[in-house]
Amino acid sequence: MEDSRQEQLRDWVRQILQDPELELRQVAGDASFRRYFRVHGADRTWIAMDAPPENEPLQTFLAVNAHLQKADVHVPDIQVENEADGFLLLEDLGDTQYLQSLDEESADSLYGDALDALLHIQTLPQGPLPPYDAKQLRLELDRFTDWYLGRHLGWELSREDQLMIETVWQLLINCALEQPCVAVHRDYHSRNLMVTEPNPGIIDHQDAMWGPVTYDLVSLLRDCYIAWPDERVRGWAEQYRQRAIQQGILDEGVDSERFIKWFDWMGVQRHLKAVGIFARLCHRDDKPSFLDDVPRVLRYVQDVCAKYPPLQPLADLVARLPEP
Numbered sequence: 001m002e003d004s005r006q007e008q009l010r011d012w013v014r015q016i017l018q019d020p021e022l023e024l025r026q027v028a029g030d031a032s033f034r035r036y037f038r039v040h041g042a043d044r045t046w047i048a049m050d051a052p053p054e055n056e057p058l059q060t061f062l063a064v065n066a067h068l069q070k071a072d073v074h075v076p077d078i079q080v081e082n083e084a085d086g087f088l089l090l091e092d093l094g095d096t097q098y099l100q101s102l103d104e105e106s107a108d109s110l111y112g113d114a115l116d117a118l119l120h121i122q123t124l125p126q127g128p129l130p131p132y133d134a135k136q137l138r139l140e141l142d143r144f145t146d147w148y149l150g151r152h153l154g155w156e157l158s159r160e161d162q163l164m165i166e167t168v169w170q171l172l173i174n175c176a177l178e179q180p181c182v183a184v185h186r187d188y189h190s191r192n193l194m195v196t197e198p199n200p201g202i203i204d205h206q207d208a209m210w211g212p213v214t215y216d217l218v219s220l221l222r223d224c225y226i227a228w229p230d231e232r233v234r235g236w237a238e239q240y241r242q243r244a245i246q247q248g249i250l251d252e253g254v255d256s257e258r259f260i261k262w263f264d265w266m267g268v269q270r271h272l273k274a275v276g277i278f279a280r281l282c283h284r285d286d287k288p289s290f291l292d293d294v295p296r297v298l299r300y301v302q303d304v305c306a307k308y309p310p311l312q313p314l315a316d317l318v319a320r321l322p323e324p
Contacts, residue, residue: 006037009050009087013039016080016089017046024048027095038092046079049088058083061206063128067183068208070127071120074201093201099190099225107228111220113199114188115240118216122182122249129183132211137173141269143276148294152279153322164313171310175265179212182249188216189223213249214259218267224274224297237263264304268311271297294324 006024014022017039024037027047033055039046051058058081068075077091098110145165149155157165185192186207194201217240221233241259244250250259275297278290298318305315 005050005052006035008085009037009048012082012085012087013046013048013089017041039089045092047076047090047092049090051086051088053084053086056086056206058086058088060128061088064206064208067124067127067129068121068202068205071124071183073117073120074196074198075205076201076203093194093196093203096195097191098193098195098200101195102190102226107232110193110195110200111236114193114220115236115243117200117202118185118188118220118240119243119247119249121185121216122213122244123247124183126181126183126210129208129210132176132181132184132186132209132215134173134177136209137176137269138169140273140276141169141172143280144272145276147276147279147283149321151283152291155321161317164317168311168314172265172269175262176212176215176269179214179262179266180250181210182213184209184211184215186215186219188219190220190225193220212262212266213244214263214266215270218263218270222267222271222300224271224293227296227300230303234260261308264307265311268301268304268314271300275301291324298324 010022010024013024014020019041022039022041024039027036027038033052035050037048037050039048051061062078062081062083065075065078074093076093078088079091080089082088098114102110145157149157185202185205186209187204188202192202192204194203217237221228221236237260238256241250241254241256245252245254275294278294278297281287281290298321302315302318305311305318
């Protein structure tokens with residue numbers, strides 16, 4: 001059943017494309033207030049975006065999309081924009097996500113394309129991207145304690161646990177801030193990479209910031225939605241490190257040991273944030289399906305923290321939590 005905004009968007013699309021018979025078919029949304037609809041014309045398709053201005057103003061999306069296009073990566077081409085109403089008509093990048101296409105045989109090729117695109121993005125100047133600073137990193141970590149431990153599990157932290165979390169949070173923040181800063185997509189994973197030509201198509205980029213060099217890499221290789229053996233992940237990460245040094249994104253002094261620590265610890269920050277967001281999506285936005293991925297993400301946290309003595313207390317805390 002259409003709502004008033006969908007009707008308004010449909011009428012706008014019909015007027016823009018000069019076809020009174022066009023219909024909108026909703027396609028998979030994301031973890032926001034935005035909605036996407038496929039529009040079928042006589043010989044091509046488009047994607048119509050509905051972004052309610054009070055919740056998802058388009059200025060940031062438009063600015064980031066234009067900035068990423070300067071890196072010569074495949075983001076959707078904007079056909080027509082209606083910023084006042086929160087509507088866009090976009091190039092259709094298709095239905096085939098990386099998540100549906102990744103397997104043992106395709107992974108090297110698909111991740112190779114994704115790493116190529118990532119390195120292009122990381123050559124960009126800061127431009128319109130806000131800094132991914134200590135305040136933002138802390139805000140994201142606190143989503144784990146506020147939304148997952150507190151709201152979802154009803155878990156009350158002891159004084160000892162509170163002090164431990166303060167210490168670990170600061171260690172993770174310090175590690176992130178010591179890394180070189182680059183353009184960061186912030187959700188560079190298998191649901192936001194589409195199998196296209198040229199490959200990959202990159203979507204859901206409006207939250208991009210200027211921050212730690214390993215953030216998007218760990219989003220890609222320790223994906224919340226698909227897991228790979230650690231040996232393979234580290235192999236891809238090392239390939240990236242060598243290429244990033246060649247392209248001047250990383251200094252030659254960043255050896256494998258230092259880089260993998262950055263990568264691992266950045267992943268802990270991101271995965272704690274993700275668990276908090278999944279709980280928030282369930283309880284605030286009535287999207288409980290995201291909780292299905294919590295066990296995989298918490299395993300990442302436990303496995304990584306167990307390798308680093310300063311983070312071991314966090315692994316112990318996660319091990320004590322009720323089963324998701």
